[in-house]
Amino acid sequence: MRILKHSFLSLLRKPTKAVMILVILFVVFSMVFTGVIIQNSIAKSKEFVRLELGAVVEYKADYMKAYKDNLSEDEFAQMDLSKATADNISNDNRVEKVYINYSDYVESSEYEAVTKESSGGMVQMSVGFGGTAYFDLKATDGIEPIEFDTKRVEIIDGRNIESADDTSDENTIVISEEFANKNNLAIDDDMTFKSYAFNKELDFRVVGIYKVNDSKITGNEMYISSKVFKTDGAEMISSIYFKLNDPLEVDGFINDQSVNLPSKYTVLDAGNSEYNKLTKPLDLMSMIASILIWVIFIAGAAIIISLITIFVRDRKFEVGLLLASGEARYKIIAQFVLEIIIVAILAFGCSVLLSHQSSQLVSEWIVENQLVEKEDGSDELFIYDGMTNVNGDVKMENVAKDFSVAITFDVMKNLFIISIGIVIIASLIPLAIILSYNPRQALQD
């Protein structure tokens, strides 16, 4: 009771030093909070980028590295993707599905390819010399191709390729709506293409027609059964995708499973270069915020310790008087610490209010001047590779939208614990020194 009463009376009646501590704590807390909030927001935005990039990891050959290392033709052959490796990696419980894909470029002078205008106004052509058109035959082992799974394309007529097609004598094919319209094709029509890989004519019967939902898919992609690619005991795997249960597990999965790859020229990739490009400005800001936090934190703690030392030293006589009256040392410590905590709580409350406002301003500035501006100035921040990014485009514009700053209860709780911790430690040091004196010494000054 005495502790509580005297704490309040001391603060109310001798407020000068308490106000000084309040101001310093307020400034230090506000700056640290703003930094922490920005860092949290950056972490959230990075998570957002990872979520947008999706939970698909591609097992692929690293041709750039191979060219750089000047590999021989024999060594290039060792870069073929291994189904055994894929099966081994798929045992990881983070893996939801494995897509083992096959593809082949085929040509035909009978059919007209779909032409599409890209976002830059360029016309995407699949037509070669002499009226020959080129098409992309695709197949996936056992399950629906990933484009169907992720709704980038969807069946609108007929059916998709099924496991029964793998054992059927007839070759089946699923074509795009645009291609079908352009070439007057319908379900049950027959088609013929010339394969480069097999160097022969391949006959198909149309069993399904799909609609394109993603601008990156031209409509010249045809889906067939994987049995076509498994002739003469050869397997021509073009790509392997692992779809994970959670996009946020991607980094851990790549770290853990990279050691199981048979060659250093094969890699696990989850749009890493795109992720890095998108998160590079965020990392830079995070680093600056981190340095800022530590500098303010250390300088602030030093100032707070000095101020509290003065605050407590100034009351050495009062400590002596209380000791002479028989007050327990722990109660004297409790009174002084309580006074500092009251001031710290006030400063904390003001800082939370201010940092909420200031961090919103800072984040708006970051979004307007650092993130969106960079997107305008550099095309590199767009993802053009639709192979790995099966969920569609990730633009900095979307990342910026997610760059929100809200003080969550958890953040506030952690900041409160840290702040009060510093203040208690800062007040205990000078108090411990003063209380180590005997009461006579304390009263003599």
Next chain:
Amino acid sequence: MKDIIFELDNISYGYIDGGKKRNILNELSYEFERGKFYTILGPSGSGKTTLLAIASALDAPEKGYVLFEGKDIKKIGHTKFRRNNMAIIFQKYNLTDYLTGVENVESNMMIVDKKIPGNNKDIAYKILNSMGIVQSKADRRVTKLSGGEQQRVAVARALSKDVPLILGDEPTGALDTATSKEVIALFKKLVKEYNKTIILVTHSDDVAANSDISLRLKNGKLEEVKWD
């Protein structure tokens, strides 16, 4: 048979001065009776204040024992002894400057272990009133009171604990003659009516002459003074 409340037993204390050890208390022993008013005289530097600091457990002797009601105060615990068994009044009032007179008195009552019956604030006003500090003055911050008034508050603060032993280090040293006389009269009343034991360190022969027993600190030992 003597009723001994407080005893200094073979107390020695010294300090290093210019590289040499100087003993200011030298195997000092004395027994203080309950319900008596003692004064300790001695010239400056004779060790009066040190003796009082040791007696009030504000400092520890190099050698010897301080006994309260036959128990070593080390065993009682210095802090507990100061809290529950004695009160001390200093020359310079020694009050908490951000509290009012009544709050200073009340705060001392909150420190003691035993619950003082009744409302602490009312008791504090009553004690202050008996010291000539009316309520309007008792409610002022002590820094707004005169030196004499502050010393009265300090005495009231000591009395509020209702302990059997009161020690004072020149408690009238900063007071004018009239106030000093009032305070001494109050001490005498406390001894006579409430059976308190009061030990004051003083350099004033007038104060000493008013006590039951005067002692002089000489060569590190206490000897009784006979007044003619």
